[in-house]
Amino acid sequence: MARRLAEAALQARENAYCPYSGFAVGAALLTADGKLYTGVNVENAAFGPTNCAERTAFFTAVAAGERDFTAIAIAGGKANEAAKDFCAPCGVCRQVMREFCRDDFQIILAKPDAVRVFALKELLPESFSPDNLNGQE
Numbered sequence: 001m002a003r004r005l006a007e008a009a010l011q012a013r014e015n016a017y018c019p020y021s022g023f024a025v026g027a028a029l030l031t032a033d034g035k036l037y038t039g040v041n042v043e044n045a046a047f048g049p050t051n052c053a054e055r056t057a058f059f060t061a062v063a064a065g066e067r068d069f070t071a072i073a074i075a076g077g078k079a080n081e082a083a084k085d086f087c088a089p090c091g092v093c094r095q096v097m098r099e100f101c102r103d104d105f106q107i108i109l110a111k112p113d114a115v116r117v118f119a120l121k122e123l124l125p126e127s128f129s130p131d132n133l134n135g136q137e
């Protein structure tokens with residue numbers, strides 16, 4: 001499972017729109033019923049509107065009606081080169097994951113030759129979540 005998702009993230013990365021940073025990121029998000037949604041970072045001349053690959057994948061899936069997710073793979077690095085280092089999700093994307101995912105959601109960091117797998121609770125401990133607003137925490 002990790003390897004299949006990693007390959008999808010590496011492939012998606014080729015469509016990253018990153019003329020300003022030159023840092024291309026791809027993500028592949030797996031739903032509980034086995035569907036795959038990909039995303040890339042989409043930059044903007046005004047910088048602030050830039051969307052990360054992870055959030056692009058989440059927002060595309062949510063817009064298609066998905067709400068139940070199992071794992072996401074992420075691959076990032078200098079554009080037009082193979083990803084050399086693992087690329088961990090930024091804090092904003094971790095919080096977006098927490099909106100839709102339980103704390104055992106898997107985050108797979110991908111390179112062509114290796115993966116590292118974390119649970120969301122490891123990358124976003126003591127998180128603020130919808131449970132706080134629902135009075136369940």
Ligand SMILES: O=c1ccn([C@H]2C[C@H](O)[C@@H](CO)O2)c(=O)[nH]1
Nearest residue numbers: 021023025041052053088089090
């Ligand atoms: O996990 C990450 C980290 C960075 N970026 C994007 C944002 C920006 O376009 C570029 C450099 O930060 O990489 C992502 O898409 N995901």
Ligand SMILES: [Zn+2]
Nearest residue numbers: 052090092093
């Ligand atoms: Zn991000």
